[in-house]
Amino acid sequence: MTTAPDLLYSDVEDDLRAAVRDVLADRCPPSAVLAAVETATPYDPELWRVLAVELGLAGLLVPEKLGGQGASAREAAVVLEVLGGGAVPVPFLGSAVLATTALLGCDTEDAGVAALLGRLAAGTATAALAVPLSAATGGAFPTAVRADAGGVLTGRVTSVADALAADTYVVPAVGPDGPGLYEVAAADVPAVRPVPLDLTRPLSDLDLSGVTGRPLPSADAAAALDRALLTGAGLLASEQLGVAQWCLDETVRYLGERHQFGRVVGSFQSLKHRLADLWLEVVSARSAARGAADSLASGASDVDVAVCVAQAYVAAVAVRAAEEALQLHGGIGMTWEHPLHLFLKRAKADEIAFGTPGLHRARLADLVGLPRPT
Amino acid sequence: MAAEKGLRERVRELLAEHGPGAMEPLDFLRARFDAGLAWVHFPEGLGGLGLPRTEQAVVDAELAAAGAPDNDPRRIGIGLGMAAPTILRYGTEEQKSRFLRPLWTGEEVWCQLFSEPGAGSDLAGLRTRAVRDGDDWVVDGQKVWTSSAHNARWAILIARTDPDVPKHRGITYFVCDMTDPGVEVRPLRQITGEAEFNEVFLSGVRIPDAHRLGDVGDGWRVAQTTLMNERVAIGSGQAVPREGGMIGTVAATWRERPELRTPELHDRLMRLWVEAEVARLTGERVRQQLAHGAPGPEGSGLKLAFARLNQQISGLEVELLGEDGLRYGDWTMVRPQIVDFYGRDAGYRYLRAKGNSIEGGTSEILRNIVAERVLGLPSEPRTDKDAAWKDLPR
Numbered sequence: 001m002t003t004a005p006d007l008l009y010s011d012v013e014d015d016l017r018a019a020v021r022d023v024l025a026d027r028c029p030p031s032a033v034l035a036a037v038e039t040a041t042p043y044d045p046e047l048w049r050v051l052a053v054e055l056g057l058a059g060l061l062v063p064e065k066l067g068g069q070g071a072s073a074r075e076a077a078v079v080l081e082v083l084g085g086g087a088v089p090v091p092f093l094g095s096a097v098l099a100t101t102a103l104l105g106c107d108t109e110d111a112g113v114a115a116l117l118g119r120l121a122a123g124t125a126t127a128a129l130a131v132p133l134s135a136a137t138g139g140a141f142p143t144a145v146r147a148d149a150g151g152v153l154t155g156r157v158t159s160v161a162d163a164l165a166a167d168t169y170v171v172p173a174v175g176p177d178g179p180g181l182y183e184v185a186a187a188d189v190p191a192v193r194p195v196p197l198d199l200t201r202p203l204s205d206l207d208l209s210g211v212t213g214r215p216l217p218s219a220d221a222a223a224a225l226d227r228a229l230l231t232g233a234g235l236l237a238s239e240q241l242g243v244a245q246w247c248l249d250e251t252v253r254y255l256g257e258r259h260q261f262g263r264v265v266g267s268f269q270s271l272k273h274r275l276a277d278l279w280l281e282v283v284s285a286r287s288a289a290r291g292a293a294d295s296l297a298s299g300a301s302d303v304d305v306a307v308c309v310a311q312a313y314v315a316a317v318a319v320r321a322a323e324e325a326l327q328l329h330g331g332i333g334m335t336w337e338h339p340l341h342l343f344l345k346r347a348k349a350d351e352i353a354f355g356t357p358g359l360h361r362a363r364l365a366d367l368v369g370l371p372r373p374t
Numbered sequence: 375m376a377a378e379k380g381l382r383e384r385v386r387e388l389l390a391e392h393g394p395g396a397m398e399p400l401d402f403l404r405a406r407f408d409a410g411l412a413w414v415h416f417p418e419g420l421g422g423l424g425l426p427r428t429e430q431a432v433v434d435a436e437l438a439a440a441g442a443p444d445n446d447p448r449r450i451g452i453g454l455g456m457a458a459p460t461i462l463r464y465g466t467e468e469q470k471s472r473f474l475r476p477l478w479t480g481e482e483v484w485c486q487l488f489s490e491p492g493a494g495s496d497l498a499g500l501r502t503r504a505v506r507d508g509d510d511w512v513v514d515g516q517k518v519w520t521s522s523a524h525n526a527r528w529a530i531l532i533a534r535t536d537p538d539v540p541k542h543r544g545i546t547y548f549v550c551d552m553t554d555p556g557v558e559v560r561p562l563r564q565i566t567g568e569a570e571f572n573e574v575f576l577s578g579v580r581i582p583d584a585h586r587l588g589d590v591g592d593g594w595r596v597a598q599t600t601l602m603n604e605r606v607a608i609g610s611g612q613a614v615p616r617e618g619g620m621i622g623t624v625a626a627t628w629r630e631r632p633e634l635r636t637p638e639l640h641d642r643l644m645r646l647w648v649e650a651e652v653a654r655l656t657g658e659r660v661r662q663q664l665a666h667g668a669p670g671p672e673g674s675g676l677k678l679a680f681a682r683l684n685q686q687i688s689g690l691e692v693e694l695l696g697e698d699g700l701r702y703g704d705w706t707m708v709r710p711q712i713v714d715f716y717g718r719d720a721g722y723r724y725l726r727a728k729g730n731s732i733e734g735g736t737s738e739i740l741r742n743i744v745a746e747r748v749l750g751l752p753s754e755p756r757t758d759k760d761a762a763w764k765d766l767p768r
Binding site: 004005006007008252255256263264266267268269272273275276277279280283284285286287288290291305309312313361362364365368369370371372373374 | 636
């Protein structure tokens, strides 16, 4: 039996949350996100610079000796919670979590690995891990891309999140010696930008054929990739929590103001009960998300269980919160003008990201010894 | 840390002077109370040391390790969780020194006379009357859903003392002697076959004014203390291990009986397993908040979550059992002292869990409380708040 995870927020984490919120309140209200999503630059590079460089968020997970903040998954989770609460279009998840965790699983004594991590931590480079956003931990190493002995790649990777904002890709590819990770300059890669369901997290289809990658030395590239996907899944729960909390807060606020039948709509018991149920799901989601973040941070022996529980639960809560918010907003929630749809689309896409709730339940069944019928 | 060290020392002194093996359990419990180690957050002289509530865990762990007898808290839960904090807050010095020690040691069992057949969710509408007669009050009425009434020495009671004012303002809070000849306790058989609860009929019961808790007409406020402490007691329990609740029972059946497994049941099992684990984590989070002295609103939601989960999990369990689910352990009418979900069969769990969303505040009332007190939504328009109780339609 492992000890109970620390499910609270530390003072440092509360300060971090306040700092990120301050920046976003100034620079990135949902109306600004909405105005940008259909432009050629859905990302806000200046906002990312402030978050990555001035607040040092790009290097949160990077140890201090490699130029980072030496923080843990707990702090990264708090950042994602705030970013989710604004559907903020910055590549924090793709670069500072996914690509960074994959690189930390490589040989960080290697000068090339250390240099890349240093640039990412400093915010002078931004990276993306070249896997589909739907890739899940616990699966086989991807075989979509192959590498020859010279590091020349063949293959395509589709639906890569945050690649649009990246100048460097970390590409999992099967080389002559088996699974490996390769550093690729984004400028060398022809990329197509499909129309994404979630406009605030653009996707890219990368054609890597003929592109030369620099091998990133690692003892176990498959383990490094899996750790990145596990971390992504566990921390995504905090982003989903942020989405759900925004939907709940916004709906409570709206129902407290809107009048129909000569009454505040929020005084009708049928609506209050729906919001009370939603509130309970959101506070439960917070416990699950904090559990996953703390387990990732502490290296708990049951981290796989904590992450699967968080994804199986919180992903669905975010979707339900957005769907309830839409219904309870009535007609205004159906309009493009209202930012609610950004959160619905983020929640629905996040449900697929790093594996669906059903996939995590299936994985959990194996992990906790509750086998499906044979 | 110094305080904790002091506590451990006190426990060791207690054990040295009153070796638990060498004396009657009751004498040991009395000595423990007198040493201030009963409930350390109570004041000195009343079984405590005026320390934070969280320090109690230190004492309990040390005494459990030494094999000391405890006061069987499940048997006296109403006294410990509801009566004691209310007496502490509103009682006179005489009341505190008379009632708290035997309450804690379990010598005197307490029950709660709040709900009535006509006053469930709308508790403040209660109609049991208390009329002043010299130094006494004379009480007539009927109470219901009273656990432990047949074992109880004392009851906490709320009764209407002024029907001419709005309902919340005409209630007074008393300590009622359950041995009074006007008290009649009848078992109330429930759908499980047994009778955990009772109906209590009060006919000309005399209560000395010295057994009133709080001011005349202030009983509703006093009762809020009782009910709030009930919720704190729920939230501050021990850490529960994974699969520690009802889900563990179903999971064990699943593992032991592969022939019962179907894909559809597996899907539902895993959904409930996840929800049970998340509810466990939320309980743990509430516990950690309390330990840091910063209770959050999550506690109010936990009962809602556990009620639904217990019902769904026990329903799944009966279904999973297939042919065995057609049978029931025993419908014999008994009067158990405690509720034991795990000592009985799945059918019992299924039926008993139905009460989880009714007892201690229905899930519907709890949703109102969350919506109004946590989310700040307005209450439904009401007509009963300012009218005199006697003029309300019924």
